[in-house]
Amino acid sequence: MKTEPLITVLQDKLGNHIQASREKITEYGSGINRITLWVSIDRESFHSAVGILNTMGRLHISTPMPYKEYEDRIELIYPFALKMTDTKFSEIMVIISVDIPKDDLKIRTITDIVPGTLFMERETMEMIGVEIEDIPDPRRLFTGNYLPEGVYPLRNSKHKESTQ
């Protein structure tokens, strides 16, 4: 595995809090690869994992968080780009997913580690309905106060309820 050193560091520090990991490599010849690493981490260790990644290189968040909705939980996905060396084409995508139970839809902010995630966390709160704990600015980002409480426009199930 090309990402083995990264996984080893995470496993050494977080142990079995890492629930699963897999990597995908697309080869372009001449040693150039596009590498994506997916890691599932439990909610309690998520903040520490982001902190560890931040010490390993230049950590950048690439999109607002997508999610998957299941009956009892939401899987929140954080797509990070991590650059650990100065060589060309060496940035890898590290996709961290965290399961959050629906009866306690909360996760700790990571703006203390990557301040650039603030807009994304604000969007996650208003669009998906996951509460970001300790977020420095909890205001809505895109929607106005006219939107009723408990309606989250990008939550599929909620969207259906609101349009019904």
Add this chain to the structure above:
Amino acid sequence: MKSDITYPLNIGPVHPAFKEPIKFTFRIEGEKVVGADIDFGYTHRAIERIAQERNYIQIIYLLERVCGICSFSHPMAYCLAMEDVAGIEVPPRARYIRTIVGELERLHSHLLWTGVAAHEIGFDTLFMYTWNIREKVLDCLEELTGNRINYAMLTIGGVRRDITAENAETIHQILEYYGELYNRASEILLDDLTLRARTEGVGILTMEQAERLCAVGPTARGSGLMKDVRVDYPVNAYYEIPWLRPVSPRDIGKEPIGDVYDRMAVRVLEIQQAIQIIQFCMENIPEGNINTGGGAVKMINSLKKLEGEGVGRYEAPRGEVCHYVILDNQEHPVQIKVKAPTYSNGFTWAPMLTNIEIADIPIVIASIDPCVACADRMTYIQSDGSCASISWEELRAKSIQKYKGVRKRWMK
């Protein structure tokens, strides 16, 4: 606070040319800005939600409408994400065509920006000059794709149109045209005293701030953060260009401090770089197929059997565009997340706008090359705590007034 909003959120593609109007709230002491707040959401069109109801091919054309100027970049990131999830290998000729059209877009976008920036400081001669020379590249794009913007050039697995011998001749002509103009244009943009007086030391974003706030594109590179998706991550034909690297104000012998001038210098240098990249691609473009073949129906039928996730990243003229798709055996994605460069760079406005004069607000806002429509009103809070409004025209008049003073001082 949005409590005074009296109109509802726009849902639906109501204004395809711009992604969002935006409101700024400043705290002012005398003529100085001591705090700034940004309020998004006035024309959120729920494109991500609409995409959940469209098939995989329709989404390409929906995503072109995220941004008129970056109308190649968004569908490009989406196609890369879909190719990632489906494991589709794009033919080499298609990768080169994608690179050529992408760089033509960068050329017209940067020329557009230089015109906008000149206009914001009252230098309308330069505005007219850059927008006039921009017409050539738009004409070229129209000949290649059929449209000046919203090119409909891309499809999942390649491109929809080839570059013919006739098109190639046009591309060579515009490369020659811009090659000849570049020295003159860069001399005006980088050496003109009045332009330097209005942009040097104004709207500073340090490298540390750029990194922490996840800045992208020329905004990041102007602060000395060497970050460019074309060089950091293998995309299209960029990884086959051996000399490609992120540009920086260091290329003109200046250590970057992250002011408006540095961001302008990066864009001017990227105009030259775009010309060189297109030249390289035209010289090295291989023969072969331009897509995987089979047509849209076959593609949709194969994609709707897939389950998984894919990421597509592309360096738009304004910075990184990233799309994340989730597929679940359906004719449309379960979810698609779109990130435009202004989403990342918007956060950098707060430090840039702090400790500048009111007259510099337009050029500092414009300096990240925002994708913003109808930013026609601002509210500023005076030092006594009272609120007042200032129209964009009044703000421009203030800017032009300052420019005249600066010109007199520098021309003595």
